[in-house]
Amino acid sequence: MEEPLLVTCIRRLHKVQFLRLSTFCLIIVHIVN
Numbered sequence: 001m002e003e004p005l006l007v008t009c010i011r012r013l014h015k016v017q018f019l020r021l022s023t024f025c026l027i028i029v030h031i032v033n
Helices: 005-032
Strands: none
Touching: none
16 A cells, blocks of 8 residues: 655654754763763
8 A cells, every 4th residue: 555645754853853863962971981
């Protein structure tokens, strides 16, 4: 089944946001330590 382009875009965006958030958290932890 082909999923809609919008759903794919949202999933990719969500993945990117998650990666950014985790990177940001890692940086903060690194600075704090």
